[in-house]
Amino acid sequence: MTAQGDNRSDGPRTGRLYLLLYPFTALAVAINLFMLGLLWQAVGLPALSPVAALLTSIPLGLPINWWVTKWVRGLIDEAEGRR
Numbered sequence: 001m002t003a004q005g006d007n008r009s010d011g012p013r014t015g016r017l018y019l020l021l022y023p024f025t026a027l028a029v030a031i032n033l034f035m036l037g038l039l040w041q042a043v044g045l046p047a048l049s050p051v052a053a054l055l056t057s058i059p060l061g062l063p064i065n066w067w068v069t070k071w072v073r074g075l076i077d078e079a080e081g082r083r
Contacts, residue, residue, distance in 0.1 A: 018069045025068050026061030030054045 030053045037048025048056075077083040 014069060014073055017073060018065060021069055021072065022061060022065045025065040026057045029061045029064055030057035033057055033060075 030050075033056055034048060034050055034053035037053060041047050074083065
């Protein structure tokens with residue numbers, strides 16, 4: 001028998017939550033990269049196109065999405081009283 005804090009079967013599985021949140025996280029990363037690319041112009045660097053920001057956000061979104069999933073999972077556990 002497991003303790004109540006260790007039981008995560010009541011809520012969404014972490015893998016499913018990871019896949020659900022990935023598109024939102026990747027788009028948030030793309031928007032932030034694009035805005036950063038616009039700020040780069042102030043120091044003389046070339047702007048980052050929206051397509052380049054989107055393509056760059058695909059691999060960068062993976063580790064960031066892991067952190068977001070962990071954060072959301074903690075919020076779910078706290079809201080359901082498991083934490």
